[in-house]
Amino acid sequence: MQLNKLLSQRKADMVKRWFDEVVKTYPGETAQFLKRQKNQFANPVGSTTQNGLEALFDVLIQGGDSEAVNSFLDPIIRIRALQNFTPSQATSFILFLKNIVKESFRKEIADPQVMEEYLEFTSRVDDLCLTAFDIYAKCRETLYQIQSNEMRNRTFRAFERAGLVKDIPDEESPCLRPVKPPVSGDCNT
Amino acid sequence: MSDFPKPDQLLSNIDRTPPRTDWMDTPVNIRKGMYCYAANPKSVEYTHLPFPHQWNPTEEDWHLPENWKEILHEGFKVRLERFRSFKIFMDICVRCGACADKCHFFIGTGDPKNMPVLRAELLRSVYRNDFTLAGKLLGRVAGARPMTMDVLKELWYYFFQCTECRRCSVFCPYGIDTAEITMMARELFNLIGLNIDWIATPVANCxxxxxxxxxxxxxxxxxxxxxVDDIEEITGIRVEPNFNKKGADILFITPSGDVFADPGTYTCMGYLLLFHYLKEVYGLDVTWSTYASEGGNFGSFTSHEMMKRLNSKMYAEAKRLGVKWILGGECGHMWRVINQYMGTMNGPADFLEDPVSPITGTLFENARSTKMVHISEFTADLIKHGKLNLDPSRNDNLILTFHDSCNPSRGMGMLDEPRYVIQNVANHFYEMPPNTIREQTFCCGSGSGLNAGEDMELRMAGGLPRANAVKYVHEKHGVNMLATICAIDRAALPTLMDYWVPGVGVTGVTEMVANALILPGEGERTTNLRGEPLPGMEDE
Structure with a gap:
């Protein structure tokens, strides 16, 4: 596993370049801020991205279960799902890493053995990107869900408190008892 | 097959880089999820605001009056002459950038036009063009640009991405109150009927x-x-609130959100229990009003005249009922209006008495002009004097942190009183990191009338810095409850938590006071005001 070794050795540089590329998906002034401000509370987008990419880089080299992948990827995607990005823009930053690695190890990849490893690596990156898209879709679903929940709670709870909603009582009167649906094979009895 | 795009054509649609144009040349893109719906013309008409009309922010034509540019120019001029602060704020910014990265909307959305300096620059550029010699002569070189339809749309879009929270002002070396720039911009929009419905309709209703x-x-x-029924079920005590009672000691006013929206309703039950206790033990006579039934002042997001009108009804009611002074509930902008504007707007309220707590004898000197005291200050004073019988262990299921609401913290400097109350009614309290609380608190992202449903992406992005700090204490200390003293927070933060930090609830401070308060003659309590079992009572 020559490539993994190379990647591990140059992890800091690789992650920095990956981070720089991701930051470029933001307008210039914002990109500067995301790189400059190191306080995680003053710059949650920058710090979440930085920490997430670092952890994901490790996962790509060392492997990791889906729970771990989710825990690193979710915070980044959760942010990008709200920002001014199309779905592809929100998730495609994962793919940037392929090019960064290719550019950095152009010579080494000329070796067929490393090339083979590089292809495996890119396939893992692709999987990560697909996972990112799953998370993106889930975040958007959550967004619509909380929007409708909020609307429901605002109106329904007010109706409920005002006594305009009548729950089904525990003890039902016989005339209101629901009709039992026939069980299949039971219709002739 | 000839129509089918080639792979490189397909991929060329995926643009990975944002525009690198100067801000003046970057056109506004009014994006769904980021703006609130246009005001219902009926609501605009009811309050006699100018030019009520149907319009839609995403449509090309906003159906403005023909002379809209003149109206805005004249409105701008009048405000510059009338408000010296506005003129100064337009002139003195040196664009040092101290405020640039302090806005929660900039931090969350990553949109540079949400940097407070640039948001204000959107308006300043028009100011320079219309009112300064340099701007008139040099135009764009001097940072000036004429008002056009595109400029107006840009102004509208971004000044409704500001919650007037004033965090940026804390960092401005010149003390520019950027919130007041937003207020002026919104006043200008109102001159041509461009309010949002989440503000205009509450204002008309109010x-x-x-x-x-x-x-x-x-x-x-x-x-x-x-x-009252719920409280009786939980405590065995039937409280008897006064309504519109003439000659009561104190008039109590709170935002109506506490009466109608969870979890504010539990805070409201908290007020009822506290007042019952004070009546039983000390004979304090508090009345509610069904007419001054709103503390919140959405007028302040509309125009100063509207703010004044809505504020005045609270004082009219206090006068009618002949109370000594007013006690105010856990609200946000009500306190901003009271503390910053009331004294010279409808005040001083000389017909009321200087507010003295009849129980402790404390004179609330800071409220001498407005005669209106904050419930947290009032409660902290009671606790300080040992006047409340409390059992904080009833809140032992809560691991708390406190979100300083922008208006009470930055708008009136109330930082320690709610913390003092919380630490006396609950045992587990952890602060969020210092650069996210007190004067530097991060806004909920939904204030100043932006707590609508249709702008959910804006709200969630704007609330990110706050949620990020909550997430930190949630993971570090197991915080499961976010306490706050603002009705907008109580409405907005549960949704924010659902998106960013599931597992953290939201509570008002008085709700916890009431849970801890031991009422004379109460039965054994097994649940809190939410009907959840008290610690140790899970099996009851």
């Missing part, structure tokens, strides 16, 4: 019926009666 939702007096009383 003006006509007395509260944001337009709940009539009998329904307001009904709601409180439901709480």
């Amino acid at each position: 003006y006509r019926t007395g509260n944001h939702l337009g709940i009539q007096p009998h329904a307001f009383k009904d709601m409180l009666d439901f709480f």
Whole structure:
């Protein structure tokens, strides 16, 4: 596993370049801020991205279960799902890493053995990107869900408190008892 | 097959880089999820605001009056002459950038036009063009640009991405109050009927019926009666609130959100229990009003005249009922209006007495002009003097942190009183990191009338810095409850937590006070005001 070794050795540089590329998906002034401000509370987008990419880089080299992948990827995607990005823009930053690695190890990849490893690596990156898209879709679903929940709670709870909603009582009167649906094979009895 | 795009054509649609143009050349893109719906013309008309009309922010034509540019120019001129602060704020910014990265909307959305300096620059550029010699002569070189339809749309879009929270002002070396720039911009929009409905309709309801939702007096009383029943079920005590009682000691006013929206309703039950206790033990006579049934002042997001009108009804009611002074509930902008503007707007309220707590004898000197005292300050004073019988262990299921609401913290400097109360009614409290609390608190992202449903992406992005700090204490200390003293927070933060930090609830401070308060003659309590089992009572 020559490539993994190379990647591990140059992890800091690789992650920095990956981070720089991701930051470029933001307008210039914002990109500067995301790189400059190191306080995680003053710059949650920058710090979440930085920490997430670092952890994901490790996962790509060392492997990791889906729970771990989710825990690193979710915070980044959760942010990008709200920002001014199309779905592809929100998730495609994962793919940037392929090019960064290719550019950095152009010579080494000329070796067929490393090339083979590089292809495996890119396939893992692709999987990560697909996972990112799953998370993106889930975040958007959550967004619509909380929007409708909020609307429901605002109106329904007010109706409920005002006594305009009548729950089904525990003890039902016989005339209101629901009709039992026939069980299949039971219709002739 | 000839129509089918080639792979490189397909991929060329995926643009990975944002525009690198100068801000003046970057056109506004009014994006769904980031703006609120246009005001219902009926609501605009009811409050006699100019030019009520149907329009849609995403449509090309906003159906403005023909002379809209003249109206805006004249409105701008009048405000520059009338408000010296506005003129100064337009002139003195040196674009040092100290505020640039302090805005929660900039931090969350990553949109540079949400840097407070640039947001203000959107308006300043028009100011320079219309009112300064350099701007008139040099135009764009001097940072000036004429008002056009595109400029107006840009102004509208971004000044409704500001919650007037004033965090940026804390960092401005010149003390520019950027919130007041937003207020002026919104006043200008109102001159041509460009308000949002989440503000305009609550304002009309408040003006006509007395509260944001337009709940009539009998329904307001009904709601409180439901709480009385719930309280009896939980504590075995039947509280008897006064309504519109002439000659009561104190008039109590709170945002109507506390009466109608969870979890504010539990805070409202908390007020009822606290007042019952004070009546039983000390004979304090507090009355609610079904007419001044709203503390919140959405007028302040509309125009200073509207703010004044809505504020005045609270004082008219205090006068009518002949109370000594006013006690105010856990609200946000009500306190901003009271503390920053009331004294010279409708005040001083000389017909009321200087507010003295009849129980402790404390004179609330800071409220001498407005005669209105904050419930947290009032409660902290009671606790300090040992006047409340409390059992904080009843809140042992809560691991708390406190979100400083922008208006009470930055707008009136109330930082320690709510913390003092919390630490006396609960045992587990952890602060969020220092650069996210007190004067530097991060906004909920939904203030100043932006707590609508249709702008959910804006709200979630704007609330990110706050949620990020909550997430930190949630993971570090197991915080499961976010306490706050603002009705907008109580409405907005549960949704924010659902997106960013599931597992953290939201509570008002007085709700916890009431849970801890031991009432004379109460039965054994097994649940809190939410009907959840008290610690140790899970099996009851």
